[in-house]
Amino acid sequence: MAELTSPAAPAAAPAPRPAPGAAAGAFLGRHPLLSLLVKRLWLALVTLFLVSVLVFVIARVMPGDVGRSILGPYASAAQVAALDRKLGLDRPILAQYGSYIWGFVRGDWGTSPVLSVPVRPYVMGHLVNSLYLAGLALVEIIPLSIGLGIVAGWFRDRWPDRLISVVGVSLLALPEFVSGTILIVVFSIELRALPSSAAVPDLSIVDILHNLLLPSLPLLFVLFGYIARMTRAGTADALSSNYARTAYLKGLSGTAVLWKHVLRNSLTPTITVIAVQLGYLIGGLVVTERLFNYPGIGNLIYTAATDHDQAMLQAGVLLIAGVYTVANTLADLLYAVLNPRLRLGGS
Amino acid sequence: MSEDRVRLNEYEYHLYEEARSGRMSRRDVLRRAAAMGLAAPVIGVLAACGTTPGNGASSGSSSGPSGRPKKGGHARFGVQVATASPDPVTMFDEGSIQAVQIAGEYLCWPNPDNSLSPRLATSWKADTPSEWTFKLRQGVKFHNGKTMTADDVVATVDLLTNTQNGSSFLSQAKGILDSGQTEKIDDYTVKFHLSQPFVDFPYLMSAYNYNAVILPKGYEIGSFLKKPQGTGPFMVSKYVPNQSITYTRNPHYWLPGLPYLDGATLTYYQSDQGVLTAAQSGELDIMAYAPYGAAQTLGKSGSMRLVPAKSTAFDTLQMRTDMKPFDDVNKRLAVACCLDRPGLIKTVLDGYGTVGNDHPFSPMFKESPLADQQVPQRKQDYKLAKEYLAKAGTPRGFSVTLTTQNYEDIPSYATAVKQQCAPAGIDVNIQQVTQTAFYGSGNNQPWLSVPFGITNWAPRGASAQFILTAFQSAGIWNSAHWKNAQYTSLFKDLSATLDEQKRAQAAAQMAKIQNAECPDIIAYWLTQLRAEAPTVGGFPAGPAEYLDVRQTWLS
Numbered sequence: 001m002a003e004l005t006s007p008a009a010p011a012a013a014p015a016p017r018p019a020p021g022a023a024a025g026a027f028l029g030r031h032p033l034l035s036l037l038v039k040r041l042w043l044a045l046v047t048l049f050l051v052s053v054l055v056f057v058i059a060r061v062m063p064g065d066v067g068r069s070i071l072g073p074y075a076s077a078a079q080v081a082a083l084d085r086k087l088g089l090d091r092p093i094l095a096q097y098g099s100y101i102w103g104f105v106r107g108d109w110g111t112s113p114v115l116s117v118p119v120r121p122y123v124m125g126h127l128v129n130s131l132y133l134a135g136l137a138l139v140e141i142i143p144l145s146i147g148l149g150i151v152a153g154w155f156r157d158r159w160p161d162r163l164i165s166v167v168g169v170s171l172l173a174l175p176e177f178v179s180g181t182i183l184i185v186v187f188s189i190e191l192r193a194l195p196s197s198a199a200v201p202d203l204s205i206v207d208i209l210h211n212l213l214l215p216s217l218p219l220l221f222v223l224f225g226y227i228a229r230m231t232r233a234g235t236a237d238a239l240s241s242n243y244a245r246t247a248y249l250k251g252l253s254g255t256a257v258l259w260k261h262v263l264r265n266s267l268t269p270t271i272t273v274i275a276v277q278l279g280y281l282i283g284g285l286v287v288t289e290r291l292f293n294y295p296g297i298g299n300l301i302y303t304a305a306t307d308h309d310q311a312m313l314q315a316g317v318l319l320i321a322g323v324y325t326v327a328n329t330l331a332d333l334l335y336a337v338l339n340p341r342l343r344l345g346g347s
Numbered sequence: 348m349s350e351d352r353v354r355l356n357e358y359e360y361h362l363y364e365e366a367r368s369g370r371m372s373r374r375d376v377l378r379r380a381a382a383m384g385l386a387a388p389v390i391g392v393l394a395a396c397g398t399t400p401g402n403g404a405s406s407g408s409s410s411g412p413s414g415r416p417k418k419g420g421h422a423r424f425g426v427q428v429a430t431a432s433p434d435p436v437t438m439f440d441e442g443s444i445q446a447v448q449i450a451g452e453y454l455c456w457p458n459p460d461n462s463l464s465p466r467l468a469t470s471w472k473a474d475t476p477s478e479w480t481f482k483l484r485q486g487v488k489f490h491n492g493k494t495m496t497a498d499d500v501v502a503t504v505d506l507l508t509n510t511q512n513g514s515s516f517l518s519q520a521k522g523i524l525d526s527g528q529t530e531k532i533d534d535y536t537v538k539f540h541l542s543q544p545f546v547d548f549p550y551l552m553s554a555y556n557y558n559a560v561i562l563p564k565g566y567e568i569g570s571f572l573k574k575p576q577g578t579g580p581f582m583v584s585k586y587v588p589n590q591s592i593t594y595t596r597n598p599h600y601w602l603p604g605l606p607y608l609d610g611a612t613l614t615y616y617q618s619d620q621g622v623l624t625a626a627q628s629g630e631l632d633i634m635a636y637a638p639y640g641a642a643q644t645l646g647k648s649g650s651m652r653l654v655p656a657k658s659t660a661f662d663t664l665q666m667r668t669d670m671k672p673f674d675d676v677n678k679r680l681a682v683a684c685c686l687d688r689p690g691l692i693k694t695v696l697d698g699y700g701t702v703g704n705d706h707p708f709s710p711m712f713k714e715s716p717l718a719d720q721q722v723p724q725r726k727q728d729y730k731l732a733k734e735y736l737a738k739a740g741t742p743r744g745f746s747v748t749l750t751t752q753n754y755e756d757i758p759s760y761a762t763a764v765k766q767q768c769a770p771a772g773i774d775v776n777i778q779q780v781t782q783t784a785f786y787g788s789g790n791n792q793p794w795l796s797v798p799f800g801i802t803n804w805a806p807r808g809a810s811a812q813f814i815l816t817a818f819q820s821a822g823i824w825n826s827a828h829w830k831n832a833q834y835t836s837l838f839k840d841l842s843a844t845l846d847e848q849k850r851a852q853a854a855a856q857m858a859k860i861q862n863a864e865c866p867d868i869i870a871y872w873l874t875q876l877r878a879e880a881p882t883v884g885g886f887p888a889g890p891a892e893y894l895d896v897r898q899t900w901l902s
Contacts, residue, residue, distance in 0.1 A: 071513040079513035188628035
């Protein structure tokens with residue numbers, strides 16, 4: 001859970017240069033980017049397989065069982081056993097896993113015994129809801145944190161830098177449930193300006209802002225400090241580099257140096273960091289979604305876990321793992337694309 | 348229907364006699380008569396001869412906005428999300444029960460004062476304490492258009508009593524009403540042949556046995572919210588699992604002119620805290636169940652009005668009588684004497700409760716008055732506690748582990764028990780687990796096996812419902828493992844006699860025995876709380892968290 005609720009550390013360690021003559025690379029042509037992609041996809045598949053095994057096993061060893069969840073504390077043990085049998089939970093675990101995973105890859109994700117609804121549309125619906133929230137959060141986070149990060153880097157060690165850094169780090173230290181609760185108290189309970197429970201918005205800007213502005217702010221708080229500092233470091237480094245100095249000395253204005261020479265280099269790590277955070281923004285919002293009663297996928301897996309809704313939990317976790325994998329792969333690829341040394345395969 | 352009422356049956360005649368001799372007040376007669384489901388003409392006869400005038404029909408309605416009920420509007424309800432998909436047959440938690448009760452109805456409905464009103468039944472009577480005849484209301488239509496008849500009632504009860512279906516209906520009815528004991532007499536008459544005499548049977552067909560919602564014959568478990576098929580004032584129009592249920596007004600409701608509202612929405616929240624926040628932000632009209640912590644907050648903020656209603660819910664502080672340390676009755680009594688009950692109500696319940704006396708005869712039950720008079724109220728008395736400890740051979744006290752659940756008032760109750768036992772030398776170690784872990788499953792159900800624990804009991808309409816499962820020797824939830832032959836045989840008398848006085852006497856004797864043996868400390872009866880927006884009218888204060896929204900309106 002820790003990994004889901006806190007921003008993951010950047011996985012954007014420089015991707016290793018593909019070894020010349022690697023089998024996949026040779027087969028698919030020699031473009032290093034393509035072989036990197038193939039390698040990443042393989043790794044992603046292996047990861048997802050391991051996640052599927054893990055979540056299946058964890059769901060089975062959790063205390064309590066499905067039958068008890070459905071029938072409640074007052075049902076007799078015999079009634080619970082009868083229901084478990086009806087749900088096929090008494091079959092060997094390997095057989096259960098086998099039929100589950102075979103169904104999953106064919107798109108048959110089963111029916112939730114607890115909610116008695118088909119799993120796939122339900123989980124996908126929640127994923128889409130989470131995408132709305134993540135989307136709005138990104139729209140706020142990217143311009144704000146990159147913009148202010150550049151300002152901080154430009155004014156390194158002067159008061160705008162200090163201000164941005166202090167605010168950013170303070171917000172970063174504020175867990176989502178704390179900032180979320182403060183926002184609810186101020187904007188929902190006291191001012192009655194925005195709802196404390198976020199409904200799924202229709203696709204108008206007004207409705208999206210009305211329902212999702214409040215839940216998106218804690219995410220902004222968490223990621224702003226992180227991304228802004230990343231940008232600031234990159235910008236400040238690049239500004240003090242030899243090529244920036246050269247650009248100054250040849251007579252370019254400060255802004256021209258920034259735009260033409262500095263940002264291209266300084267933003268590379270920032271962009272990969274953002275890509276990595278995509279996984280968190282889409283699949284890791286358990287706390288925020290619960291606090292704002294928003295039917296996203298983080299909320300879904302939490303409820304599924306507490307209700308022993310195995311089918312729902314497995315599908316939800318696998319989907320989130322998928323999102324994380326895609327986000328990480330994207331981050332690696334972006335890093336490769338933005339870094340000409342990797343792109344060109346030379347040193 | 349009334350022509351055969353010229354002759355009163357045994358029970359009616361008995362009530363008549365009791366009323367005439369002045370042993371029962373008019374109010375009691377009315378309440379008892381309604382509980383027994385006597386027909387209106389009979390009640391009229393009985394009421395006429397009651398001695399003390401009382402305002403028999405207490406409305407129990409909350410202090411809503413003044414003026415006449417207004418038609419129209421859409422009420423917003425909020426509750427913690429149901430554990431499983433809400434279905435009347437299998438439901439057991441508030442989230443499900445409320446979802447179902449907006450659309451479904453029972454044969455009889457408990458009023459806030461614990462009496463019963465006719466709903467889908469128009470009257471009921473005991474031919475003997477184990478033979479009950481219910482007359483059904485004519486002209487009731489299910490939301491699917493079918494007319495409700497005796498066939499539907501028989502089919503519903505068969506569904507509920509089938510052990511394969513795992514309905515918690517059986518948790519109260521098992522051994523009283525079992526499978527195949529419901530008989531259709533004619534289209535609008537049903538007879539229940541009970542396995543054992545049970546004078547309080549109508550309560551088992553009311554919201555106090557919440558699964559007893561009447562469903563159409565051929566009902567498929569799990570389908571209640573997927574298509575409209577109750578008989579209630581509102582019909583399900585949209586169900587989004589784990590999120591919300593939308594209802595529209597039932598235009599064919601059997602009581603013309605009702606309901607007042609055009610519709611309602613029940614929104615699910617992930618936690619009680621979520622419901623509270625929504626209520627504070629003005630996103631809810633009714634919170635049918637407000638935990639004490641929430642009540643405190645809401646009361647302070649003034650955004651919603653709190654509606655308290657006395658209830659028969661309680662917590663047992665259970666002490667296993669068959670294992671150390673509480674196999675010695677003196678140790679049980681020592682603990683009981685350590686508790687400052689009014690103080691507990693103040694600190695644990697914010698004042699929302701009444702004092703209990705270690706027996707299940709709540710002042711709200713009809714059979715309780717003698718028990719209340721004859722058993723002296725147990726009070727905090729450390730001197731006495733020390734005497735009991737000396738008798739037990741442990742004058743300096745002992746130490747014991749109290750296993751509790753992390754649920755509402757219980758953690759603070761446990762802490763108070765620990766604090767109040769300390770001066771007597773009783774060292775209580777608290778072991779707190781989640782509610783799920785506390786109730787457990789299969790062979791691992793701590794609430795039934797720990798030597799010292801706290802269990803929360805939902806309110807019931809009659810003491811027999813508690814005793815049957817929790818206190819008689821064969822009770823399946825007798826968590827104190829207490830076995831007292833005399834008590835159990837008195838309980839049989841209590842359930843089998845229609846004579847009010849004999850019932851009260853049996854109850855008093857039972858209360859004495861239980862208070863003296865003290866297998867469970869019942870320190871308080873809970874006052875339940877609900878919260879409503881200032882605009883809400885016609886929402887009854889009780890019973891419990893059960894919903895009766897047909898007369899609810901918004902100004």
